[in-house]
Amino acid sequence: MAMAFLEAIQKRRSIYGISKEQVGSDSELKNILEEALLHTPSAFNSQSARIVLLLGEQHDKLWEITTETLRAVVPADQFSSTQEKMDAFKGGYGTVLFFEDQSVIQGMQQQYVTYQDRFPTWSEQSSGMHQYVVWTALRLHGYGASLQHYNPLIDEQVAAEWDLPETWKLIAQMPFGKPTAEPGEKSFQSVESRFKVFE
Numbered sequence: 001m002a003m004a005f006l007e008a009i010q011k012r013r014s015i016y017g018i019s020k021e022q023v024g025s026d027s028e029l030k031n032i033l034e035e036a037l038l039h040t041p042s043a044f045n046s047q048s049a050r051i052v053l054l055l056g057e058q059h060d061k062l063w064e065i066t067t068e069t070l071r072a073v074v075p076a077d078q079f080s081s082t083q084e085k086m087d088a089f090k091g092g093y094g095t096v097l098f099f100e101d102q103s104v105i106q107g108m109q110q111q112y113v114t115y116q117d118r119f120p121t122w123s124e125q126s127s128g129m130h131q132y133v134v135w136t137a138l139r140l141h142g143y144g145a146s147l148q149h150y151n152p153l154i155d156e157q158v159a160a161e162w163d164l165p166e167t168w169k170l171i172a173q174m175p176f177g178k179p180t181a182e183p184g185e186k187s188f189q190s191v192e193s194r195f196k197v198f199e
Helices: 002-011 026-039 057-071 076-090 102-111 119-140 155-161
Strands: 049-055 094-101 168-179
Touching: 002 119, 026 049, 026 119, 049 057, 049 119, 057 076, 057 094, 057 155, 057 168, 094 102, 094 119, 102 119, 119 168, 155 168
Parallel strands: none
Antiparallel strands: 049 094, 094 168
16 A cells, blocks of 8 residues: 555656546546545644636636736747647646635634744645645546646636635646656656655
8 A cells, every 4th residue: 555655656747748638537536626625634624725626618718818917928039938838738638726715824823823923834835735635646547737836927817717715825726637748757866865864
């Protein structure tokens, strides 16, 4: 069991070549996200994570919004590479949006005053764990994914387009789809320089 878990960790990579071909059912996708929300830890069990799954035209719309937002800030003579990236993300099957509910964090700060300055950091850490759980689970399900951060540029438009609560802070975007290309070799720093054991 431990080896299977470590193998799953090894298979999770940033995969940018993705297609709209479906892998499994949408109900299985929803189940992955529900399980991640239920069982990924958060400080004081605050459960501040929020997730939005965009499929079909809604997925396409997100990357159209992002493209037009970036077009306004990226110089025209440098936009072709940005357009290629946006087209690649839009070419996927769906996108998972990760949020943290600031009202929950503020409530925890009021309830536990001694730790109030730590809750924003703990919230980010919990979000990172949610992203990692979902990313790894998607890979095991047969999807490739990558993690993107076009916030805060797209925050207001995303909230308005999908009528999301004002307290939901966008943290990351994860486009996914059936892999059309495998990732390249990954280089590693020596474990010896990063890991110490004292016995």
